[in-house]
Amino acid sequence: MRTSNHLIGILNFLTFLLSIPILGGGIWLSTRANNTDCLKFLQWPLIIIGVSIMVISIAGFAGACYRNTFLLWVYLVVMFFVIAALIGFIIFAYVATDKGSGRQVPNRGYLEYHLQDYSGWLKQRVSDDSYWGKISSCIRDSKACSKTRRTYGGGTPETADMFYTRKLNPLQSGCCKPPTECGYVYVNETLWNPGGGLTGVNSDCTKWSNDQQQLCYDCDSCKAGVLASLKKSWRKVSVINIVVMIILVIVYIVACAAFRNNRRMDNDESYGEATMTKSHPSRFQL
Incomplete structure (x- = not known):
């Protein structure tokens, strides 16, 4: 059980790290919007997605450390929608910049x-x-x-x-x-x-x-x-987002498996043992 909790904590820490390039891409688009591309609303969805992943990763990490099943459940549900939003943003970026190039x-x-x-x-x-x-x-x-x-x-x-x-x-x-x-x-x-x-x-x-x-x-x-400048900027950011999205999906699948294993082990414990463990955790618990 502790191994399962540690795995979920490590996975949440990894998703926290993965939020950094997404947030960085949004900030980079923001600087481009201010100095070069001059289209100022396109970076905000990416910034919101990056911040959301960062926040829920912290919640999931806390849930794993304190064995708070509710926080872990919230993490998995919200992360599903965040991954869906990231996929939607990637598709939108490619569709919106699909046509047109220099002659x-x-x-x-x-x-x-x-x-x-x-x-x-x-x-x-x-x-x-x-x-x-x-x-x-x-x-x-x-x-x-x-x-x-x-x-x-x-x-x-x-x-x-x-x-x-x-x-x-x-x-x-x-x-x-x-x-x-x-x-x-x-x-x-x-x-x-x-x-x-x-x-x-x-x-x-x-x-x-x-x-x-x-x-x-x-x-x-x-x-x-x-x-053309927007297309070039979006494609650069989209390449990073695709890589991060693939890793996020893999991490999410592993996190779901670890969460199910955690729930299964909770259900197998006797009521008294689970309560004692949660109230007085032992440093030597296996």
Whole structure:
């Protein structure tokens, strides 16, 4: 019986440790939301799941140490729903970011992003005018575009050929420069002059502005860049969550078996022996 209690205590301690990467992933998404991705509600389900696992693990650990069957039962029931919520979050993250990716551009090192490549609830959320105003303001405040500027050899700005070979992140590519098909002529990373390109084909061509507070923040390519950045962030966190979820399921199955064994041994004890053991536990109990 003590072995069963010790096993349940160890398993609860393990689930407590597993809550740390889940909570860390939610906090990381929160920092991304504040500084890069600018979508501020997606991290909260993960943070809530991580905190819930941490709290119920402590309850389960206490139940194992003090042989409180009720706490162990609550632990198993709540952990079942938490694991189900984690599985639901993983599925949602993959479904919401299933479609869409960057397109290769001839003679360019960076990818470009098109809003029509994306679909679903997340696209509608990002594209909503009232919500996009907050997102674009966040991108502007994060100085994402000013960070694209580079100088060489004591202050010499990079040339167009140097810029074209760079690996820009989705926000830099979608929000900080005009689409290549528009035919704008490079001056520096965030300053482009009109050229002889296909300015009538892509609506973003007329939305580009050299105003450093405007740039392409109203462009569909910027919205697509946000979606691509979110997809990249969510997929990184989801990989960790899948690993943790698999371990949690294994731990939960073992904990259920240990809990049943504990109940069975309780039922096999005589009433007087169980009461005496609980009231006056012996250090030499086997």
